[in-house]
Amino acid sequence: MRDIPDSLLVEIKKYCIKNKNQESCGIIHQELQGLHFLGCRNLSSYPRESFILEPNLIVDYDVKYVVHSHIIGSSKPSPCDTSSSNELCIPFLIYSLIDDDFYLYENISV
Numbered sequence: 756m757r758d759i760p761d762s763l764l765v766e767i768k769k770y771c772i773k774n775k776n777q778e779s780c781g782i783i784h785q786e787l788q789g790l791h792f793l794g795c796r797n798l799s800s801y802p803r804e805s806f807i808l809e810p811n812l813i814v815d816y817d818v819k820y821v822v823h824s825h826i827i828g829s830s831k832p833s834p835c836d837t838s839s840s841n842e843l844c845i846p847f848l849i850y851s852l853i854d855d856d857f858y859l860y861e862n863i864s865v
Contacts, residue, residue, distance in 0.1 A: 763792050770794045771824040771850045777802035780823040784816040820848045830858035
């Protein structure tokens, strides 16, 4: 997946599996040493169907990707995923627990 190291994908997958009863979420951010994954608390009132990140994360970190899982269904982005990614101008990396795969959504018109 583009510039995301395999070791980071493994870390994200383990995090999502550990939190398999709700959509996991987090960010991949840039530090001097490279890309790092930060798992975050899902603030959604309906965490089995959606996720909400702490808004300050987008301001406090150099966010390269927003990460979340789909516990039901494929890793393909929902309309809400595409809309949110487009509004933030940040790609979404989605992991499907059912299909055990990733999908990287990037708005190509930006």
